[in-house]
Amino acid sequence: MEQKTDELTQIETVTLSHYNQNAEAFWHGTKDHDVVQNYEAFLAPFPKDQKLDILDFGCGPGRDVKYFQSLGHRPVGLDGSDVFCNMARSYTGCEILHQKFLSLALPQHAYDGIFANASLFHVPSQELPRVLDELQAALRPGGILFLSNPRGEGEGWSGQRYGHYLQLDSSKVFMENAGFKVLDHYYRPTGKPIHEQPWLAIVVMKPPARQ
């Protein structure tokens, strides 16, 4: 069923107020999460010594912006929660864009990579193709998009947060329709049986420039 503008606005407003209201608890609950596997998968396609322009899409309080900065990259965060934006700015000193996923205003061909850790699933299915097109346009040719999302089927409210859940095959359809090439995927946490791995991480590439 088609979602109207009012409903999409409500999805963003309610989800973002949840994050705003629970920002400190979120920080304490996630600042020590071990996402090294995701960092490595995201950075693997790049030459080891290349310093990268990275957009952390849905950066939250800035844990991953700080990590990419510590490696000498040039990360820029983006989040729709003004509380998280302020936390990420003071934690990292980096540029943090206060933008909502459904009304992005990104520069074109500006980033080598986009790291979307636990964020893209907040985009309703109806809007996902448009948002993926905008992310693709923000990447340089050959640029990398990393996404990690809770997997499942369908979409709707989980408490005050709206989520859209995909499995590998349905994720691939969205990615390939947007013109990305799927390079890698894995389930998390690593080393568990599949039914105990609620997270699906995928690495995709924007086509390189024609020679």
Ligand SMILES: C[S@@+](CC[C@H](N)C(=O)[O-])C[C@H]1O[C@@H](n2cnc3c(N)ncnc32)[C@H](O)[C@@H]1O
């Ligand atoms: C589960 S948190 C993940 C945060 C961070 N990437 C991490 O791994 O800890 C989802 C993030 O997406 C942001 N977010 C959710 N919906 C959004 C929207 N419509 N526009 C912009 N940001 C949004 C939230 O504010 C939050 O920071």
